[in-house]
Amino acid sequence: MTTLDLGVVGNCSFSALIDPKGRVxxxxxxxxxxxxxxxxLLRGEEDPGEGLFSIELEGLAETEQSYxxxxxVLTTRLHGASGSLEIVDCAPRFFWRDRIFRPQTLVRRVRPISGTPRISIRMRPSFAYGTVRPHRTRGSNHVRYVGPEMTLRLSTDAPIDYVLDETFFNLSAPIDIIIGPDETLEGSVSQIARDFEERTCSYWRNWVSNLALPYEWQDAVIRAAITLKLCTYEPTGAIIAAMTTxxxxxxxxxxxxxxxxxWVRDAFFVVRALxxxxxxxxMENYFRYLMDLVADSDGGHLQPVFGVGRERHLTESIIDNLAGYRGMGPVRCGNQAYEHYQHDVYGNVILGATQIFFDRRIQMKPTITDFRLLETAGEQAYKVHNTPDAGMWELRSRSRVHTSSTLMCWAACDRLAHIAARLGEKARVTYWRERANEIKERILAEAWSEKRKAFMESFGGQTLDASVLLMAEVGFIDPQDPRFVSTVDQLEKTLATGPYMMRYEAADDFGKPEVSFNICAFWRLDALARIGRREQAREIFEALLKTRNPLGMLSEDTHPVTGEMWGNYPQTYSMVGIINGARRLSKPWETVV
Incomplete structure (x- = not known):
């Protein structure tokens, strides 16, 4: 059965997901x-042999996988009656000629580790979302897979005839496979594969060595940090919400x-976690991406989601020929959310840019012009803070004045006041502080429900929503404020099941949610730690870490009964929660060193 126990390899340009059997x-x-x-992954259970690249071991009995x-760099080991083998997968990423080298290339290194394993190489790509089978041509040491808009080249020192015919053969010596653009390799396959793997390992270990880690849960934090980095599209600075659809x-x-x-919202949380x-x-790369988005909006509406190349139109369509994950469609391409009004976007833009005005480590220096540009987003935040929108959960069939959206409009004005103070713009400090205070008073008056003793999901509403937990996280309210403490208590009673947390209690476009939204569970433990229930928060955090897959990854959702992962994968929001939780709850270094 298809699961989300998938390894992730990538290089901040593209990525690949690899299952426990070593299949891309x-x-x-x-x-x-x-x-x-x-x-x-999306072909369903009835069509398991297409749309993948596998190293099949005859008589496969057992697998293991680790980074x-x-x-x-991912290692998969396959064990069977004829022997065992190891597959090492990496997407090359390293410094070369004073810049980052990150080709659209996947390196697969295969070697026997015991016996004489019999294998078959099955390279079965398809194009146009699975509707077009490639035309194949062969060379001395390569196969070309020609599609309508791209051509892939597989270069290998394995017998080309065996690759084309998927013939089983004895793996008596290591082989290397490089998949990428239709370009001739400048050297032997084995030499290039070895060099790419070694230099990629060196790059990542050096990157990790510069992380400021908490004392506890370091392995979990390192894996989360690498995963978040892999979700960045470095050519533009964009950060994707997940790698799948x-x-x-x-x-x-x-x-x-x-x-x-x-999503501007998700990307802010990723940047802050890193x-x-x-x-x-x-953050520097994303700041450039943000400032271009703000400039494009020309002081007007900012949509909540963009393509990684800042594409504005992400027209949503159904891909009928793909059955979906376990046959559970529909499979969608594009996302209608680009048409939504989600007013928290303005706060997330300004929150995502704020640190760059204060952090002395950053080489690029923002200017007063950058501040003026951000002010245009702030003006929009103030203009719309008391108007209905689709909210951060992107409801498609109703519109309200969502508390979380207005909260982020407050954050936009609040942070602009701080930036203005940093720049010595006293008049602008007063200007933005007055607006922030006005919005704050409105939230406190209109989002609080005396009946339910909690802040509600919308102004005048009567249902609970985990997003109000962000009030403490963005500095809107003192965590010890009795209203916030009471809100946490009410959310736990209504939305929590063990360590899990639902997003909201009201039915949405599809009915009542049945799974836990992982980031909400992390917001919960953060709030608990802030109000002084640290031990409870630690217990929840430990339980949430156990819901990760064997490689340390999380998707968007977890089923509170089965514990199974659902939703797109790997989900940046969820991986952010791991980093934030560990930093919030870890014992300080000073107590143990």
Whole structure:
């Protein structure tokens, strides 16, 4: 049965998902939101042999999978009656000629580790979302897979005839396979594969060595940090929400969405989490992306989600020929959320840019012109803070004045006041502080429900929503404020099941949610720690870590009964929660060193 126990390899340009049998089941090219040339993940159970790239072991009996320590290089071991083998997968990433080298290339190194394993190489890409089988041509040491808009080249020192015919043969010596653009390799396959792997391992270990880690849960934090880094699209600075489309939020729910785009909201949380570990390059790249978005809006409406190349139109369509994850469609390409009004976007833009005005480590220096540009987003935040929108959960059939949206409008004005103070713009400090105070008073008056003793999901509403937990996280309210403490208590009673946390209690477009939204569970433990219930928060955190897959990854949702992962994968929001939780709850270094 298909699961989300998938390894992730990538290089901040593209990525591939590899299952426990060493099969590449998902890979989009030429970038995250491109054509899934390997799409077995969404083909359903009745079509398991297509849309993948596998190294099949005859008589496979057992598998194991792990990352090389502190890297994004994945090792899969297959064991069977004829012997055992090891597959090492990496997407090359390293410094070359004074810049980052990150080709759209996957390196697969295969070697026997016991006996004489019999293997078959099965390279079965497809194009145009699985509708076009490639035309194949062969060379001395390569096979070309020709599609309507791209051509893949497989170069290998394995027998080409065996690759083309998927013939089983004895793996008596190591072989190497390089998949990438239709370009001739400048050297032997084995030499290039070895060099790419070694230099990629060195890059990631050096990157990890510069992380400011908490004392506890370091392995979990390192894996989360690498995964978040892999979700960045370095050519533009965009950060995707997840690498997949259409993994359902719950079994047979119809809640299938395409998350291969840059949500300004999600990206802010990613940048902040990586910043907390001391890696600021992602923030610099994302700041450029943000400032271009703000400039494009010309002081007007900002949509909540964009393509990784800042594409504005992400027209949503159904891909009928793909059955979906476990046959649970529909499979979607594009996301209608680009048409939404989600007013929290303005706060997330300004929150995402704020640190760059204060952090002395950052080489690029923002200017007063950058501040003036951000002020245009702030003006929009103030203008719309008391108007209905789709909210952060992107409801498609109703509009309200959502508390979380107005909260982020407050954050936009509040942070602009702080930036103005940093720049010595006293008049602008007063201007933005007055607006922030006005919005704050409105939230406190209109979002609080005396009947339910909690802040509600919308102004004048009567239902609970976990997003109000962000009030403490963005500095809106003192965590010890009795109203916030009471809100946490009420949310736990209504939305929590063990360590899990639902998003909201009201039915949405598809009915009442049945799965836990992972980031809400992390917001909960953060709030508990802030109000003084640290031990309870630690217990929840430990329980949430146990819900990760064997490689340390989380998707968007967890089923509170079965513990199974659902939703798109790997989900940046969820991986952010691991970093934030560990930093919030870890014992300080000073107490143990």
């Amino acid at each position: 089941v998902w890979c989009c090219l030429p970038r995250f939101d491109g054509d899934p040339v390997f799409n077995a 090389d320590s502190n890297t994004a 259409s993994i359902p939020e719950a079994p047979d729910s119809g809640r299938t969405w395409d998350y291969r785009f840059c 910043n907390s570990l001391g890696t600021v390059q992602t």
